[in-house]
Amino acid sequence: MSDLMRFGVSLEKNLLKDFDRLTAAREYSNRSEAIRDLIRNSLVEDEWKKGKDVAGAISLVYDHHKRELMNVIVEIQHDYQDTIVASQHVHLDHHNCLEVIIVKGKSDHIKKLSDRLRAVRGVKHGSLTLTTLGKEL
Numbered sequence: 001m002s003d004l005m006r007f008g009v010s011l012e013k014n015l016l017k018d019f020d021r022l023t024a025a026r027e028y029s030n031r032s033e034a035i036r037d038l039i040r041n042s043l044v045e046d047e048w049k050k051g052k053d054v055a056g057a058i059s060l061v062y063d064h065h066k067r068e069l070m071n072v073i074v075e076i077q078h079d080y081q082d083t084i085v086a087s088q089h090v091h092l093d094h095h096n097c098l099e100v101i102i103v104k105g106k107s108d109h110i111k112k113l114s115d116r117l118r119a120v121r122g123v124k125h126g127s128l129t130l131t132t133l134g135k136e137l
């Protein structure tokens with residue numbers, strides 16, 4: 001961060017107290033770091049809503065004993081080979097697998113992929129975490 005700018009913020013006392021509590025609880029070293037993170041999160045959310053280029057990770061937990069399920073998951077991923085950067089499969093325990101799929105591309109496209117994977121019968125949990133390519137941050 002080379003061009004650091006300062007600006008003043010006015011807050012109600014109680015709101016600031018709550019914010020300081022949150023800053024401490026989330027282990028930010030100071031208010032500025034906490035505010036920067038909140039702003040970045042809002043910008044990422046905005047990019048995501050506008051269908052811009054984003055990057056992210058789709059996490060899936062499923063029972064690998066359901067063979068058909070794995071075929072469907074692989075099939076869907078092949079439809080999105082331009083979007084998927086990498087994937088990692090971890091055997092959590094005797095039944096459960098965790099798959100993390102790293103994605104990059106248009107947010108609406110990624111959302112669609114995530115929705116399709118999470119909707120596969122037998123997927124116990126799925127989540128999509130988006131971040132930004134950082135061009136404007």
Ligand code: NI
Nearest residue numbers: 064090091097
């Ligand atoms: Ni496995």
